[in-house]
Amino acid sequence: MFKIYSQLTKFGIVIFVLLAGLAGYATGYFVETPFSWSHLFTFVGGLYFLSSGSLALNQVQEIELDRSMPRTQSRPLVTGQLKPAAALIISITLALLGVAMLFSLTSMAGWLGVISMALYNGFYTYIWKPKWVFGAVPGAIPGALPITIGYAACNPDIFTLDSLYLFLIMFLWQMPHFWLLAMKYKNDYSLGKIPTLPVALGDQKTLFHIGLYTFCYVGVAIASPFFLQTSWLYILLIFPFAFFLIKEFFRLYRSNGKERWFAFFMWVNFSMLVFVFVPVIDKWSFLFLHRV
Numbered sequence: 001m002f003k004i005y006s007q008l009t010k011f012g013i014v015i016f017v018l019l020a021g022l023a024g025y026a027t028g029y030f031v032e033t034p035f036s037w038s039h040l041f042t043f044v045g046g047l048y049f050l051s052s053g054s055l056a057l058n059q060v061q062e063i064e065l066d067r068s069m070p071r072t073q074s075r076p077l078v079t080g081q082l083k084p085a086a087a088l089i090i091s092i093t094l095a096l097l098g099v100a101m102l103f104s105l106t107s108m109a110g111w112l113g114v115i116s117m118a119l120y121n122g123f124y125t126y127i128w129k130p131k132w133v134f135g136a137v138p139g140a141i142p143g144a145l146p147i148t149i150g151y152a153a154c155n156p157d158i159f160t161l162d163s164l165y166l167f168l169i170m171f172l173w174q175m176p177h178f179w180l181l182a183m184k185y186k187n188d189y190s191l192g193k194i195p196t197l198p199v200a201l202g203d204q205k206t207l208f209h210i211g212l213y214t215f216c217y218v219g220v221a222i223a224s225p226f227f228l229q230t231s232w233l234y235i236l237l238i239f240p241f242a243f244f245l246i247k248e249f250f251r252l253y254r255s256n257g258k259e260r261w262f263a264f265f266m267w268v269n270f271s272m273l274v275f276v277f278v279p280v281i282d283k284w285s286f287l288f289l290h291r292v
Helices: 002-009 011-028 037-061 063-068 084-105 107-131 136-154 161-184 186-191 197-201 203-222 232-254 261-284
Strands: none
Touching: 002 011, 002 037, 002 084, 011 037, 011 136, 011 161, 011 261, 037 063, 037 084, 037 107, 037 136, 084 107, 084 136, 107 136, 136 161, 161 186, 161 197, 161 203, 161 261, 186 197, 197 203, 203 232, 203 261, 232 261
């Protein structure tokens, strides 16, 4: 039963969402505020239920699309392991619980949760993804909001430079991440009649746009001292990850996407975690340095 539940809610993606949310939470947390375990657990639970419910609802919405693509034909709604009505009840219950928990922290966190679902389960699922070649670009907005939700759970003023930095990193990271997967599963998206970049424009133009967003993504990471306080970790971690990410991209580009695909994919994903957690370590390192 747990396997069916984890497949319905895309548990692996939810873990990644929670990590991003925690980075936002730790960055937005005021140093002078006494730490509260109940506040943290409420946030983690709220974001977990919200993302799980939203991802489960997406499978209900896209059951016919999932049937048409070999990669998704083993999902529980397609195989009949779970009825659509049951999945709908589960998804709505989880989402409502998540939104309620986020609202109990700050109204800003709650409203961002509502906006995230509206954009992902509404605009992205029904308009951007099935009808637009560049649907992944506006679709990256709800994908980047979990880190801002984490920030807003502690600091409702989300229009700050450190909050903007976190959002931009999460936003720009998603285009290389998604278009790489779209290249790998190009035939699946073609069967599903989803006009992803590789399907509509081909691999070469997809690589060009992957490169464009990768350079913007790396550029924001390197420019992090303009957004927030940085220390020696900036040199020790951000610069090496930025360098090797660009290096792996050129290897991928020279091979027309046929070599080093997985290496670049992993560098993209791990670099995102590094780029958002370095500010966290910089902000809170004084707690450990003072104890030495």
